[in-house]
Amino acid sequence: MKAVLLGIMMVCAVPAAAMAFQCPTLQAQIDKAVGNRFDASAQTLRQKAAMAANLHKAGKHAESVKAYEDAAKAGNVQLMMKK
Numbered sequence: 238m239k240a241v242l243l244g245i246m247m248v249c250a251v252p253a254a255a256m257a258f259q260c261p262t263l264q265a266q267i268d269k270a271v272g273n274r275f276d277a278s279a280q281t282l283r284q285k286a287a288m289a290a291n292l293h294k295a296g297k298h299a300e301s302v303k304a305y306e307d308a309a310k311a312g313n314v315q316l317m318m319k320k
């Protein structure tokens with residue numbers, strides 16, 4: 238019984254963990270892309286990325302990924318999504 242429960246928990250935990258891991262990779266891509274940019278859209282992108290990072294810290298990974306996509310769009314950055 239314990240093994241079955243553990244199995245169910247692991248199946249559920251895997252997608253969440255994959256999502257959780259996506260956020261830092263998006264943050265890294267954004268950091269790299271705007272590292273030497275100081276135009277207005279880069280500023281907007283940094284603000285939106287900071288909001289996304291907060292969502293990630295709050296455990297809201299799906300919303301965080303959406304926020305990163307929104308940030309990237311605002312700053313003309315192409316994000317590579319983990320599959």
Ligand SMILES: [Cu+2]
Pocket residue numbers: 256257258259260261292293294296297298301
């Ligand atoms: Cu996350």
